Amino acid sequence: MSRLLLSVVFAGLVWCAEPIACQPSPELQVEFQEAAAISAAVADPFGALDKAAPFLAVRDRHPDSLFAHERYQDAIYENGIEGHLRLLTKQYDDLEVKHPGDPMYRYLSLRTLVGRSTLRAIQGLNELLASRPDFAPAHRTLAEIYGVAAFRDPDKEKSEREQFQAACPDGVFTRRPASIPGPSPLIDRAERMLAQDGDPDAIVAMTIQGLKEFEWRSQRIRAFDWYTMDYKRQDARELRTKYWQAWPIQVRAYRKGGMPDMANQLLAVMEQRAKRLLGEPGSAYEDAQAVLARLHAEGDGSEGKPALRSPRAGLDSPPLHLAGLPWSRHKATNSETFASPTHMTVSAPPQ
Amino acid sequence: MSPKNLQHYCKKTRSNGLAAWAALFVLSATIMSAQFVRRVPGAVPASSPLKPISSSVTDPGPRGGPPGAGGTFTLLDNTNSAANQSDHDFFAETLLRFQEVDSVSGTIESGSGLGPNFNLNSCAGCHAQPAIGGSSPATNPQLANNFPHLDGATNPADLSQVISATGPVREVRFIYNTNYSLDGGVKNLFTIAGRTDAPGCNLAQPNFDAALADYNAIFRIPIALFGDGLVELTSDEALEASFNATASQRAQLGIAGAFNYSGNDGTITRFGWKAQNKSLLMFAGEAYNVEQGVSNELFENERFLPGTNSTIAANCTFNGTPEDSTNIINPQASTIVGGVTKPNPNLNTPVGTASEMSSDVVNFAAFMRLLAPPTPVTSTASQLNGQSLFTQIGCSLCHTTTLTTDKGNGSGINGGANGPFPALQGFTYHPLSDFALHQMGSTLADGISQGQAGPDQFRTAPLWGLGQRLFLLHDGRTTNLITAILDHADFYNDCMQTAFQEIFEIEPIAVEYSLGSLPPEFCGSEANQVIENFTNTLSSSQQQDLLNYLRSL
Numbered sequence A: 001m002s003r004l005l006l007s008v009v010f011a012g013l014v015w016c017a018e019p020i021a022c023q024p025s026p027e028l029q030v031e032f033q034e035a036a037a038i039s040a041a042v043a044d045p046f047g048a049l050d051k052a053a054p055f056l057a058v059r060d061r062h063p064d065s066l067f068a069h070e071r072y073q074d075a076i077y078e079n080g081i082e083g084h085l086r087l088l089t090k091q092y093d094d095l096e097v098k099h100p101g102d103p104m105y106r107y108l109s110l111r112t113l114v115g116r117s118t119l120r121a122i123q124g125l126n127e128l129l130a131s132r133p134d135f136a137p138a139h140r141t142l143a144e145i146y147g148v149a150a151f152r153d154p155d156k157e158k159s160e161r162e163q164f165q166a167a168c169p170d171g172v173f174t175r176r177p178a179s180i181p182g183p184s185p186l187i188d189r190a191e192r193m194l195a196q197d198g199d200p201d202a203i204v205a206m207t208i209q210g211l212k213e214f215e216w217r218s219q220r221i222r223a224f225d226w227y228t229m230d231y232k233r234q235d236a237r238e239l240r241t242k243y244w245q246a247w248p249i250q251v252r253a254y255r256k257g258g259m260p261d262m263a264n265q266l267l268a269v270m271e272q273r274a275k276r277l278l279g280e281p282g283s284a285y286e287d288a289q290a291v292l293a294r295l296h297a298e299g300d301g302s303e304g305k306p307a308l309r310s311p312r313a314g315l316d317s318p319p320l321h322l323a324g325l326p327w328s329r330h331k332a333t334n335s336e337t338f339a340s341p342t343h344m345t346v347s348a349p350p351q
Numbered sequence B: 001m002s003p004k005n006l007q008h009y010c011k012k013t014r015s016n017g018l019a020a021w022a023a024l025f026v027l028s029a030t031i032m033s034a035q036f037v038r039r040v041p042g043a044v045p046a047s048s049p050l051k052p053i054s055s056s057v058t059d060p061g062p063r064g065g066p067p068g069a070g071g072t073f074t075l076l077d078n079t080n081s082a083a084n085q086s087d088h089d090f091f092a093e094t095l096l097r098f099q100e101v102d103s104v105s106g107t108i109e110s111g112s113g114l115g116p117n118f119n120l121n122s123c124a125g126c127h128a129q130p131a132i133g134g135s136s137p138a139t140n141p142q143l144a145n146n147f148p149h150l151d152g153a154t155n156p157a158d159l160s161q162v163i164s165a166t167g168p169v170r171e172v173r174f175i176y177n178t179n180y181s182l183d184g185g186v187k188n189l190f191t192i193a194g195r196t197d198a199p200g201c202n203l204a205q206p207n208f209d210a211a212l213a214d215y216n217a218i219f220r221i222p223i224a225l226f227g228d229g230l231v232e233l234t235s236d237e238a239l240e241a242s243f244n245a246t247a248s249q250r251a252q253l254g255i256a257g258a259f260n261y262s263g264n265d266g267t268i269t270r271f272g273w274k275a276q277n278k279s280l281l282m283f284a285g286e287a288y289n290v291e292q293g294v295s296n297e298l299f300e301n302e303r304f305l306p307g308t309n310s311t312i313a314a315n316c317t318f319n320g321t322p323e324d325s326t327n328i329i330n331p332q333a334s335t336i337v338g339g340v341t342k343p344n345p346n347l348n349t350p351v352g353t354a355s356e357m358s359s360d361v362v363n364f365a366a367f368m369r370l371l372a373p374p375t376p377v378t379s380t381a382s383q384l385n386g387q388s389l390f391t392q393i394g395c396s397l398c399h400t401t402t403l404t405t406d407k408g409n410g411s412g413i414n415g416g417a418n419g420p421f422p423a424l425q426g427f428t429y430h431p432l433s434d435f436a437l438h439q440m441g442s443t444l445a446d447g448i449s450q451g452q453a454g455p456d457q458f459r460t461a462p463l464w465g466l467g468q469r470l471f472l473l474h475d476g477r478t479t480n481l482i483t484a485i486l487d488h489a490d491f492y493n494d495c496m497q498t499a500f501q502e503i504f505e506i507e508p509i510a511v512e513y514s515l516g517s518l519p520p521e522f523c524g525s526e527a528n529q530v531i532e533n534f535t536n537t538l539s540s541s542q543q544q545d546l547l548n549y550l551r552s553l
Helices: A002-017 A026-040 A048-061 A066-079 A082-098 A103-111 A118-131 A136-146 A154-167 A186-195 A200-222 A229-256 A260-276 A284-298 B017-033 B081-098 B144-152 B208-213 B228-232 B236-245 B247-252 B280-291 B310-315 B360-370 B381-392 B481-486 B496-503 B528-537 B540-550
Strands: B005-010 B171-174 B217-220 B334-337 B340-343 B437-439 B457-459 B506-514
Touching: A026 A048, A026 A066, A048 A066, A048 A082, A048 B310, A066 A082, A066 A103, A082 A103, A082 B310, A103 A118, A103 A136, A118 A136, A136 A154, A186 A200, A186 A229, A200 A229, A200 B144, A229 A260, A229 A284, A260 A284, A260 B144, B081 B334, B081 B360, B171 B208, B208 B217, B228 B280, B228 B360, B236 B247, B280 B360, B381 B540, B481 B528, B481 B540, B528 B540
Parallel strands: none
Antiparallel strands: B005 B506, B171 B217, B334 B340, B437 B457
16 A cells, blocks of 8 residues: 555656646547548458558657557557557567667557557566556556456556556546457348349358458457457357358359359368368257258259269379479470470370 | 689660679579579470380379378387377377368368468368378369369469369479569468458469569479388488498489588488478478468468568468467367277367377378388289389489388387387388489479579489379479489580570670689489480380389389
8 A cells, every 4th residue: 555655656746747648638639539530431341450540640640649659559459450469569569679768668569468468568567667657557558457357356457547547637548358340240131132032142242241240350359368268269169150151141142143163162162161070069060961961952963962073083184284394395384385305205194 | 613704694684784783693693502404495405315215105104093001000119009009099180180171260160370372271182192191182172162262262363374173283483583583482372362261351462474474483293291201210321321322323324412401400301392301390380381371380470472561461460370389278179099089078178199289280290200101012024124124224323212210229218119109110111212312404403492402403202102193293294104204304415504594584795794613514414314224225115114113103
């Protein structure tokens, strides 16, 4: 308790001596609102960097503003997946190197680890506070971390919150974790379109987009350590079932659209995938087999059954011998051009 | 050789002095690094001494019947049966892992880490003929079932000059970069762009058409892996002793050869088309990263083409790295005990078998280590005669017939033998390779340097299992054994200087430059005399016997 009081007093003294803004200036807030409007207009649901770009522009206009940096980081956190988060960490690692000893950049670098390597972030923030107890934003971030279920510690959260608010009574906390997209409605919608004899191409496209949206949602979960391994596994299982819901829709749409080859190719892939589910926990294998049985039954008998090829099928006709040496006298072509020197007789490919 | 002034002119850079100097730099680098000859398309050397092969001599073609490969050794541990069964269970588990199919994040398939660039999504897809662990199958999985567009992938590039439905699985390497610096790296056929499990990724394929038009793309096919564990268990000393034993005979036929050595510990490297990989683990790690795009504990980075901008890379990165690593928690849903597959009671616990807790690449390496060599069927009079002729005309001087694995020093815990698989120690085997590099001249040269292997140097391809191989030579250019044999020869007798002129379409110019000291000049292939023996000294009947022997392997 005495440590807390001391640090509050010390922090208060420092902040009195050198007032540091606890929230963005009104001008910056206006810029944030404008950036948010531009970001919200980005239609691509996977355009994480496009959505963050307006905030990056604000940051670049205010390179010394902690809030501008934080808002840009938050934009990545609200929209990004693994690659974007990793890019963010690299950007702030680089900035920290360019600003050695500057607690703001040390803090910002550590902040990119929150929700990713949160324990490392906690350790780093505490080390930062040990050397700079007046650095209130670190208290705020620690309070945010301790408020999340995965790292919940009510006592620490309360302590960090009090220390931050002692310095910044009107300071604002960031909501963590950032929200994740809801389940995509597109696959169910495609299923309804199929039942209503909708456009097969549109149905297939809709299932693909729906699967992408489910994958994106999973990516938004998988990238963070806010979520437990069990939760991530459960999410992966649910995603798998979405695929097994979507593929039959695609097969049926291909059939309705007069594209039996496409239907058969997908069915062949599904057959292979179903086999690989053998041994998985639960009823995944049996469920997949049931789906395949239905699809085969719906077919015309031969359709849907992947044609078995002879292991020597490749030898039944002369192979293309596409490109022995693409840059040599055996220049790559799509015909039999690699023959040995002309005075030699070479037997036909084995039959 | 003394320095020479070469008067060359780079056609591509006629109006660009800077680029011309860059090309000259590359020429220098190339000449310094190795000797590489590129031949003119369609040219046939008038000077070839080879006699025509009679039309009555034919390649019997790939042998049918049972694969004769793909399993492990009957005895892995000859000290007790329980340990041997345990080893077989281990092999079975590694086999399953080798068959694992990868998707980007493990949502579509159980394996994860595919891409961003890749050539296929499973080891076993490429290494499939005549059994898992082999080489390219008859139906190319790179095109089967609409593979380029699997799961919504876009991959719009026209690959018809590279692969075909019934042609070999192939990887592409570019010889040089667009600035004419040397490249040599694999350029994958496919990217994950458009796949449902890669939302937001927009990654273009390499420009294969341009590279092909510029004579800049070369191909490689999958190497059969059978018996590789025995190769790994053979000491450097044994390889060198076997190699040195034939030195004088080789010299008489103009065959030199040299081993490729590791830049790390100076020991012999022996796996890969150019013997560029030290160990099966290294081989597995490289292939997993390069062919499937899975980062692992040996090759930890995702592979983007040089110059890929950070935005595209970020949009196409979906997993933490390495994507394949040692398992602290057992991820395997099933396990194999006593040869029987069962639900794994240790799923999601920190307990498991060696296979279950090991990374994929360790499993792949173990699988290769335990793959038994192919079983030859050499038995007919013709085949047996061919076997004799194989030695008689000099093939076996490089395609070494017999090697023996290390015996160990007897201080191990398993019945006095070192290593986990004591039955494989002191094991005599017949790879039909010396695992050394040989200069093969312009007919086979691919322009790629790997380790100390130069642009026209290749590891002697082990011929065990040749009888069931569909596609031959490093690039799978032919299915015909006769073509493969004849392509070992190179009677162009053009040497370095003219070769380089052709590599980069160089013509004489007024620019003079000194290359400093040149490496030893070479002309043609080390195999020339042996191939001449085949065509000129053997009767048609004998040639047929030799072919029959090779297809019995």
